Amino acid sequence: MPHSHDHGLSNGSGRAKTRRRLAWALGMAGSVLVVEVVGAIWTGSLALLADAGHMAADSIGLVFALVAAALADRPPTPKRTYGLKRAEVLAALSNALIVVGIAVGVAVEAIGRLFRPTEVEAGPVMILAAIGLLANVISLLILRGGAKESINVRGAYLEVIGDSLGSVAVIASAAVIAWTGWLRADAVASLAIAALILPRAYALAADVLRILLEATPKDMDLEDLRRHLEELPGVVSVHDLHAWTITSGLQSLTAHVVVEPERFNPKAYHELLDQMGECLAGHFDLTHSTFQVEPAEHVEPAGLHP
Numbered sequence: 001m002p003h004s005h006d007h008g009l010s011n012g013s014g015r016a017k018t019r020r021r022l023a024w025a026l027g028m029a030g031s032v033l034v035v036e037v038v039g040a041i042w043t044g045s046l047a048l049l050a051d052a053g054h055m056a057a058d059s060i061g062l063v064f065a066l067v068a069a070a071l072a073d074r075p076p077t078p079k080r081t082y083g084l085k086r087a088e089v090l091a092a093l094s095n096a097l098i099v100v101g102i103a104v105g106v107a108v109e110a111i112g113r114l115f116r117p118t119e120v121e122a123g124p125v126m127i128l129a130a131i132g133l134l135a136n137v138i139s140l141l142i143l144r145g146g147a148k149e150s151i152n153v154r155g156a157y158l159e160v161i162g163d164s165l166g167s168v169a170v171i172a173s174a175a176v177i178a179w180t181g182w183l184r185a186d187a188v189a190s191l192a193i194a195a196l197i198l199p200r201a202y203a204l205a206a207d208v209l210r211i212l213l214e215a216t217p218k219d220m221d222l223e224d225l226r227r228h229l230e231e232l233p234g235v236v237s238v239h240d241l242h243a244w245t246i247t248s249g250l251q252s253l254t255a256h257v258v259v260e261p262e263r264f265n266p267k268a269y270h271e272l273l274d275q276m277g278e279c280l281a282g283h284f285d286l287t288h289s290t291f292q293v294e295p296a297e298h299v300e301p302a303g304l305h306p
Contacts, residue, residue: 018153019069025139025156026062029055029163032135039128043121046113047173047189048128050106051166055132057102058159061095065156072247085247089211092154096205099159103197110190117183126174133167136160154248158200166193214244217251220284228283229255232275234263236296243286253280253289261295269293 036052039045068091071084143157173189176182216222220243229238240256263272273291280286 019066021142021153022062022066022069022156024142025160026059026066028135028139028142029058029062029160032132033059036128036132039124043125043128044118045120045125045170045174045186046106046109046118047170047186047193048125050110050190050193051129051132051163051170053102053106055163057095057099058156058163060098061091061159062156064091064094065153067091082246085250086211088247089208092204093208093212095156095159096201096208099162099197099201100205103194103201106190107194110187110194113187113190114184117187120174120177120183120186122174122178126171126178129167129170129174133164133171136164136167140164154204158204162193162196162200165196169193169196211245211247216243217245220251220286225253225280225284228279229257229276232272232279234260234268234272236260240292246288250288251286253286254292255289256292256294258294258296261297263293264295 033052033055036048036055040049040052065088068087071087074084076083139160140157143153143160169189169192173185176185210218222241222243225243226238226241229235236258238255238257240254242255243251243253245251257272257276259272263269272293276291277287277289280289
């Protein structure tokens, strides 16, 4: 009696859409980056340069994300049985580390400017920051649809949110300088941008480390999952239960399922496999699972599963 084994390891159309979103966002970020760097040199604004630095981090992160998305589409091999799907996770971690480095650099320079304020051309800064804000809003609309599906896109989406807030801070500081002449507003805005960046980078890095350490997915209750399986007809108990995330949208589970002896006939066995698969897919959105089915009288050697 054949048994279907569709575990949903690939999603070509979804990944193609992800790459298109990332490519559009990269084009927007790269264009604004050039404008802001030139503008920062022209106007002397550290806040605008900080925003450009954040945009540079976005651009680098988006390049990483695009490369990782392409690698993730490569098929599995005997030596890499999941392919290179974790490349997206590594790209997200690289993005988080780059952002932290830029935020620290901006904060250090901003503290120096608090004590040694420099002249800033407020009018041009305001115009250039407004252009950056418009580009960021467009990028947010492009990336929003994929932010829940891919940690790659989510990293880019969070970065663009930070850029948008950074652009608002730059506009505000330029307005303060134009109306009051208080030059330290530029340094204060730079510190605000750095403060906005760090918590999001930490949150992204924490999610990445959770995946790399193969922790149980944070939205999954293993005990609840165990109860669902043990409520199926013929299931005595479930042990050696492990769940982890391979990459965004791809969670995996293994379990030893102890069943009553009468379930060890071809029809009942296949029915049980289908029931377990449908249970996990329906209640936990988990489509890649591996079960070791054992008769109730089976005793494993001591110490086999620490």
